[in-house]
Amino acid sequence: MTPYVRLLPDRQTTVITVPGTDYSSLRNDNLRRLRDLLRFIAEHAAGTTVVLDVTLVRHAGAGFLTEVHRFARLLHLRRFQLILAGELYGLFSAAGWHRFFLVFAGLEAAVRDRFAGADGPPRWNGERVDINPGGAATTIWHPRTGSFYSHQPEIPH
Numbered sequence: 001m002t003p004y005v006r007l008l009p010d011r012q013t014t015v016i017t018v019p020g021t022d023y024s025s026l027r028n029d030n031l032r033r034l035r036d037l038l039r040f041i042a043e044h045a046a047g048t049t050v051v052l053d054v055t056l057v058r059h060a061g062a063g064f065l066t067e068v069h070r071f072a073r074l075l076h077l078r079r080f081q082l083i084l085a086g087e088l089y090g091l092f093s094a095a096g097w098h099r100f101f102l103v104f105a106g107l108e109a110a111v112r113d114r115f116a117g118a119d120g121p122p123r124w125n126g127e128r129v130d131i132n133p134g135g136a137a138t139t140i141w142h143p144r145t146g147s148f149y150s151h152q153p154e155i156p157h
Contacts, residue, residue: 043074045075053107
């Protein structure tokens with residue numbers, strides 16, 4: 001279970017990618033690890049916004065929703081905004097969370113919305129944002145053009 005935690009170049013957005021595993025109520029060890037991870041992040045997050053990326057999660061149940069709700073309460077106490085990336089097969093919408101949090105289909109949509117202003121131009125004037133670290137092919141958001149592109153890193157011979 002290796003989570004990815006990173007601070008985007010705007011220095012105001014922390015992105016947490018939850019590892020893809022089974023978070024059903026029968027997997028107490030996974031829920032315990034998730035609880036510890038989210039509690040640590042809630043205490044040490046930087047910026048003003050936390051994006052919780054759950055697109056890799058395969059199975060989730062009531063225990064998962066409980067841990068994410070605890071995480072949201074801790075973030076609220078620290079005055080952070082929580083954005084959920086990944087719908088978990090409609091679980092967040094079925095629980096009615098779309099009324100309280102921004103819920104996006106994936107991380108790309110969440111990052112695009114975070115950096116887009118009301119009239120369309122990006123709020124951040126940096127070069128690019130890497131939203132898939134550690135993968136072979138990386139999807140990169142380029143805020144000046146307002147688009148995503150894939151980058152295949154060169155492998156040294």
